Amino acid sequence: MRVTSNRLTSLNDTELDAVVIGGGMAGAGVARDLALRGASVALFEKGDFASGTSSKSSKLIHGGLRYLELADFKLVRESLREKKTLERLAPHLVRPLPFLVPVYRGAARGLIKVRLGMWLYDLLTPGKTTERYRVLSPAAALALVPSVQAQDLRGAGYYFDDLLLYPERLCLENVLSAVRHGTRAFNYCEIEEFVHGRGGVEGVQARDLLSGQVQTVRAKTIVNCAGPWVDRVRAMARVADRTPNLLRTTKGIHCLLPRMTDRAVYLSAHDERMIFVIPWREFSLVGTTDTDFTGDPDRIWATREEVTYLLDEVAKVLPDKRVALENVSYTYAGVRPLSYEPGASATRVSRDHKVVPEGPDGRFLSITGTKLTCFRSLAEDVGDRVMRALGRREPSRTDRAMLDGTDEDAGKIEVRAWMDVSEEMAATGLSKSALRMLVETYGRTYPRVLDLARKLPDGYERLCPSNLEIVAQLHHAVREEMAVSLQDVLLRRTGIGQSRCQGLDCAESIAGRMAELAGWSRRRLEAEIAAYLEHVERSRRFRQR
Numbered sequence: 001m002r003v004t005s006n007r008l009t010s011l012n013d014t015e016l017d018a019v020v021i022g023g024g025m026a027g028a029g030v031a032r033d034l035a036l037r038g039a040s041v042a043l044f045e046k047g048d049f050a051s052g053t054s055s056k057s058s059k060l061i062h063g064g065l066r067y068l069e070l071a072d073f074k075l076v077r078e079s080l081r082e083k084k085t086l087e088r089l090a091p092h093l094v095r096p097l098p099f100l101v102p103v104y105r106g107a108a109r110g111l112i113k114v115r116l117g118m119w120l121y122d123l124l125t126p127g128k129t130t131e132r133y134r135v136l137s138p139a140a141a142l143a144l145v146p147s148v149q150a151q152d153l154r155g156a157g158y159y160f161d162d163l164l165l166y167p168e169r170l171c172l173e174n175v176l177s178a179v180r181h182g183t184r185a186f187n188y189c190e191i192e193e194f195v196h197g198r199g200g201v202e203g204v205q206a207r208d209l210l211s212g213q214v215q216t217v218r219a220k221t222i223v224n225c226a227g228p229w230v231d232r233v234r235a236m237a238r239v240a241d242r243t244p245n246l247l248r249t250t251k252g253i254h255c256l257l258p259r260m261t262d263r264a265v266y267l268s269a270h271d272e273r274m275i276f277v278i279p280w281r282e283f284s285l286v287g288t289t290d291t292d293f294t295g296d297p298d299r300i301w302a303t304r305e306e307v308t309y310l311l312d313e314v315a316k317v318l319p320d321k322r323v324a325l326e327n328v329s330y331t332y333a334g335v336r337p338l339s340y341e342p343g344a345s346a347t348r349v350s351r352d353h354k355v356v357p358e359g360p361d362g363r364f365l366s367i368t369g370t371k372l373t374c375f376r377s378l379a380e381d382v383g384d385r386v387m388r389a390l391g392r393r394e395p396s397r398t399d400r401a402m403l404d405g406t407d408e409d410a411g412k413i414e415v416r417a418w419m420d421v422s423e424e425m426a427a428t429g430l431s432k433s434a435l436r437m438l439v440e441t442y443g444r445t446y447p448r449v450l451d452l453a454r455k456l457p458d459g460y461e462r463l464c465p466s467n468l469e470i471v472a473q474l475h476h477a478v479r480e481e482m483a484v485s486l487q488d489v490l491l492r493r494t495g496i497g498q499s500r501c502q503g504l505d506c507a508e509s510i511a512g513r514m515a516e517l518a519g520w521s522r523r524r525l526e527a528e529i530a531a532y533l534e535h536v537e538r539s540r541r542f543r544q545r
Contacts, residue, residue, distance in 0.1 A: 008208050008215035010184055016040045018386055019204050019219040021191055021233055023047075024054040025167070026353075026370045027225035028174035029379030029398070034386060035181035036401060037394040042217055043175065043183055044206050046190040048488045050171035052297065053227045054372065055492065056334025058254065058276055058287050061086050061094055061373050062161035063124070064351065065101075065266070066274050068117050075352045077124045079373045083162055084126055086376070088410040090403040092443040093170050094162045097278070099264045100136075100145050101157035102317055109268055111135060114157040121159060133159035145261050149317050161264075163280065165440055167372065168492040172481060173403045173443075174375075180407065187482055194222075194237040200359035201237050210484060221386050224366040228297040228335040234366055239358040246356055246368050248340045248349050249294065253302035253333040254287030255310060255542075258322045269313040277314055282500060283329065286310050293335055302331035307542045329500055330539040339369040353378045355385060363389050404443025424450060428460060434468040441473075441494070449476050463513075464506035469494045474510060478517045486511045486528040487535060502536050 020031045023045025031043040045051075063080040064072075087094050103111050118133040125132070134157075141156035142148060148156075164170060175185050188209040195203035195216060203218035226233045231247050234240040261284065265277040278285040289306050307328060315323045338349045351371040355378075358364045365385060370378055380396040387394055401407045421435035428435075428450060438446040453459030453472035463469045477483035477493035489510060490497030496510075497503040503510070508529055515525045 006211070006213060007186065008189070008206065008213050011042060011215050011217045014040075014217070015203075016042055016217065016219040017390055018042075018221045018223055019044065019217055020223045020225055021204070022225035022227055022229075023049040023171075023175065023185070023187060024052050024225065024227050025050065025171050025174070025372055025375040026227070026367050026378060027223070028171045028178065029375040030223050030225055030367075030382045031178040031183050031185065032174045032181075033376075033379040033383035033396055033398050035178040035183045036397045036407075037383060037387060037392075039386065039390070039392075039394075041178065041183040042219070043178065043185040044189045044191055044204070045185075045187045046209070048187045048485065048492055049175050049185075049482075050168040050492055051487075053334045053336060054171050055168050056252065056254070056332050057164075057167050057372050058278065059164045059167060059280055059285060060097075060161060060276070060278070061164050063121060064371070064373070065099075065117060065121055065159070065161075067351065068120050070350070072350060072352065073120075073124065075350065075371070075374075076121070077126075078352075078377055079371065080121075080125045082374050082377050085399055086373070086403075087162065089376075089399075089401070090170060090173065090443070092404055092440050093165050093173075095165065096160050097163040097264055098144075099157075099159050099161060099266050100141060100148070101159075101266045102141060102148050103154045103156060104149075105152040105154055107154075107268060108272055111155050114155075118157050118159060133157070145263055145265060147260060147318050147320055148265065149319050157266075163264075163278065164372075165280075166495065169441060170403065172492065173405065176405070176481065177401070177403065177407055185482070187488075188484060191233065191236070196238070199361055199363070201239065201364050221363045221365065221389050223382060223386065224364065225370075227337040227370070230337055230366050230368060234358070237359075237364060239364050239366075242358075243356075245340050246354075246366055248338040249292070249297070250336045250338060250349070251291050251293035251300065251333060252288035252336060253306045253310070253331060254285055255302065255307050255331045256283040256329040257286060257327055258282075258284065258329075260284045260318060260320050260322055265318065267313065267317045269309075275310060275313055277318060281495070281498070286314055290336075297335040300333045300335060301538045301541045302333045304542045304545065306333075307331060325543075328542070330502060330536070331542055332539060337368055337370065353381070355382055357385070361389075402443075405445030406443075428453070430460060430470070431468075434470070437468045437495075438473075448480075449473055452476055463494070463510055464496050464499075464501065464503065466501040466505045467494075467496050467499050469496055471513070474513055475517065478514065484518065486514060486532045489514065490532065491535075497532075497535075502539070503532070504536065507532050 017039040018041045020027045020043045034041045115135045122133045136156045138153045191204045193205040339354045353369045356366045459472040461471045490503040
């Protein structure tokens with residue numbers, strides 16, 4: 001799917017059912033939900049899909065154990081239900097992950113409180129048949145995670161949530177599914193103005209940032225899924241007079257240490273914030289902070305102070321010499337678009353989503369408080385509201401349509417059958433690890449990449465000496481997945497840029513290949529490489545004093 005100079009032309013003289021602004025998890029989910037109901041939709045994202053908050057998460061699909069302390073039982077139950085749903089819809093991306101919650105003498109969250117939390121978590125889990133959450137003795141906890149600090153350990157909670165291998169791929173699967181059902185989706189396309197009429201906001205003026213083309217698009221409803229930019233979009237649309245601020249934006253950072261455990265550790269900091277240590281790829285992913293942020297979401301990075309805070313708290317529970325500033329491979333930082341709640345601390349603001357109808361007829365909908373785990377139920381809620389505004393009845397299908405590139409009914413899928421790659425090993429000469437990587441990336445559509453590899457003279461060759469991805473994946477990303485920049489490929493179509501080498505072993509060679517595929521000029525090629533190196537530098541800026 002190459003980017004052309006006139007890709008917005010298909011929207012000429014068209015009134016759509018909905019324009020969705022923002023191509024993160026919320027916007028991608030909304031576009032898919034509406035498309036599967038038969039609505040005509042255009043999705044606009046000013047960067048790449050999932051390039052904002054959605055790619056800066058803790059990579060978890062979880063019920064939100066800590067939300068029990070806030071008595072937010074509705075959100076926990078919804079999250080646990082959605083967790084089970086995503087296990088069915090995207091089994092290639094979602095993996096069960098055991099969590100240990102160590103409890104120490106004198107802790108504010110004692111064993112009784114943890115035991116009650118485990119019991120409630122178990123009770124709220126849909127489809128529960130046996131007890132899956134329990135409290136362990138100190139000896140049992142140390143047997144599971146020997147590196148946990150033994151001194152003053154009173155015991156530990158033990159439960160399961162899910163690891164999300166590629167948040168970026170989950171977002172992309174939603175976008176591609178929406179496109180298969182008629183949505184016109186555009187990355188690198190910014191909303192410049194809104195079209196107003198007697199009924200309020202009646203459309204948008206969008207600028208293609210790749211070509212400079214400007215297109216007016218009329219729509220019966222507008223869905224503002226712009227994340228940290230929601231209030232800015234509302235102000236531009238002139239619907240924010242009554243309530244100028246819907247958002248409470250907070251900053252969260254993560255850092256990547258060498259892999260220390262095979263189970264996640266969930267620990268309480270001295271200020272009672274909760275911190276995860278999550279086994280992901282070859283790393284232990286440590287996060288997150290939760291502090292108010294009022295700056296530019298496009299210019300954000302983890303500071304030395306924030307990284308040191310996380311490491312100091314982790315070292316108290318995991319006294320491992322690898323928990324040190326010099327061992328941090330890289331960091332990332334994001335901004336949460338929480339709902340504005342006057343007087344609440346950053347950590348106590350609800351993560352439950354809100355859908356705020358605005359404008360004269362309530363057809364301008366703004367979304368706040370999105371939790372990644374609940375993106376699908378949020379999208380269903382928005383879809384219901386949009387369909388009512390359109391005067392149509394069509395139920396949501398997203399709770400059963402697979403997110404593996406097929407949209408088939410989830411009840412008919414036998415996962416183990418398509419996870420077997422023994423035949424492909426013999427036919428392609430690729431290692432089992434390489435084929436598993438393809439399955440985890442593309443789900444059941446991975447044979448399409450292998451078919452493409454067979455047609456290319458170097459299709460099976462590795463893109464990077466330090467990673468398993470192959471040349472055919474680059475061609476697939478450009479042709480079929482709307483990848484138009486080097487960062488798209490390294491960070492959001494493959495996992496190369498999130499590996500230990502961060503793509504520095506191969507960025508220039510991949511950029512050279514992409515330049516041939518996309519017809520880049522020498523100037524564009526150099527700009528792409530420079531932009532990627534700037535991204536890497538920002539992820540390591542915490543090292544500066």
